[in-house]
Amino acid sequence: MEGDKGTVCVTGGTGFVASWLIKNLLQEGYAVRTTVRVDPENKRDLSFLNSLPGAAEKLKIMSADLSDPESYNAAIEGCKGVFHVATPVDFENKESEAVTERSISGALGILKACLKSKTVKRVVYTSSASTVMFNGQGVEVVDENFWTDVDFVRENLSPFMHSYMISKTLTERAALEFGTQHGLDVVTVIPSLVVGPFICPKFPGSVRSSLALVLGTSLLVLPSLYRLFNLLQRFQLQQ
Ligand SMILES: NC(=O)c1ccc[n+]([C@@H]2O[C@H](COP(=O)([O-])OP(=O)(O)OC[C@H]3O[C@@H](n4cnc5c(N)ncnc54)[C@H](OP(=O)(O)O)[C@@H]3O)[C@@H](O)[C@H]2O)c1
Structure with missing residues (x-):
């Protein structure tokens, strides 16, 4: 399974953004490995991925979970690029610290697998506008120097979405720091609200x-x- 342009890995293939990304990468001639969470009872319908144009020849679906950071090794081995799109979401703030810990250790596990592979040239981490928006400074235009202040979030904003904002901010910081420390090309994108048609069932x-x-x-x-x-x-x- 080798696409014209080589093989890339997309984490969280069942998601909204990742499924569009997979479709476009296949169309562009890449072979794609995507990871989905383990489904012991085999109940999950992945036909929307398997029926994408080019999927039969160039898409491989593999199991991995952010709570088991080493589970991404196999999917990443031999890839030239990785899009880390999966994220644990907890909008009700039920288990904030556990979500943040899972998000950071999962991302670091993915980055370690990229280093180990010796083939990955670039990692793209899908971060969020929530990593730059909330710092109490009331600034309208932000750039790479702006970060959400997690203490400000905890102290001043409603608990609603705390977990997501904090886990995305600390994970992006940890990923960029890992890239700098280990000479790995890590770039982050910060979408705001993504809307439009979707190809995933959820x-x-x-x-x-x-x-x-x-x-x-x-x-x-x-x-x-x-x-x-x-x-x-x-x-x-x-x-
Ligand atoms: N959509 C937006 O407006 C928006 C805005 C800013 C940033 N983003 C970022 O863009 C990325 C994709 O967002 P999305 O809207 O496409 O999200 P989504 O549809 O909710 O997809 C999230 C994906 O993460 C997976 N996931 C959740 N917990 C996991 C775990 N413990 N281990 C492995 N995978 C896990 C989900 O798998 P299951 O299907 O098994 O739950 C799903 O595939 C995220 O990083 C998000 O923070 C999105």
């Missing part, structure tokens, strides 16, 4: 969140309202 949280703004159907309306409030503030500042 209704994506971010699409639900954006629709909640219109329908008022979910607590996830809160982050959307926060963004709307920011936009209104920016509009008023420009008047």
Whole structure:
């Protein structure tokens, strides 16, 4: 299984963003290995991945879990690039520290596997705008020097989404630090709210969140309202 352009690994293939990424990578001529969580009872329907154009020849689905950082070794061995997209999500803040620990140790396990492979040239970590937005400085334009202040988040913002903001911030920091320390090319992308059509069977949280703004159907309306409030503030500042 070798694509025209070589093999890349995408973590969390069942997710909204990862499934689009896999589709596009296959179309571009890459062979793709994607990881999904172990499914002992084999109940999970992965036909949406297996039926993608080119999947029969170039897609391999493998098991791995962020709670077992070494489980990514096999999927990464021999790859030229890795997209680390999977993330543990806990919007109800039920197990914040455990989620952060799982996210960081999982990401570091993936980066160690990349180093060990000696073939991975670049790792792309899907971070989040929540890693730069929340620092109490009220700045409208941010760059690489801006970080969410996790103490500010704990002390000043509602517990809702704490876990996600903190785990994404500390994981991105740890990943970049690992890259610098070990000479591994790690880049991070920081999407805000990703919306649009989806090819995965699960209704994506971010699409639900954006629709909640219109329908008022979910607590996830809160982050959307926060963004709307920011936009209104920016509009008023420009008047
Ligand atoms: N969508 C957005 O608006 C948005 C915005 C900013 C940043 N991002 C970032 O973009 C990435 C993808 O987001 P998404 O919206 O596509 O998320 P998603 O649809 O919720 O997908 C998350 C993926 O992570 C996997 N996962 C969860 N816990 C795991 C664990 N312990 N071990 C291994 N895999 C695990 C999930 O697997 P299961 O299917 O088994 O649960 C799923 O495949 C994430 O890193 C997210 O933080 C997204």
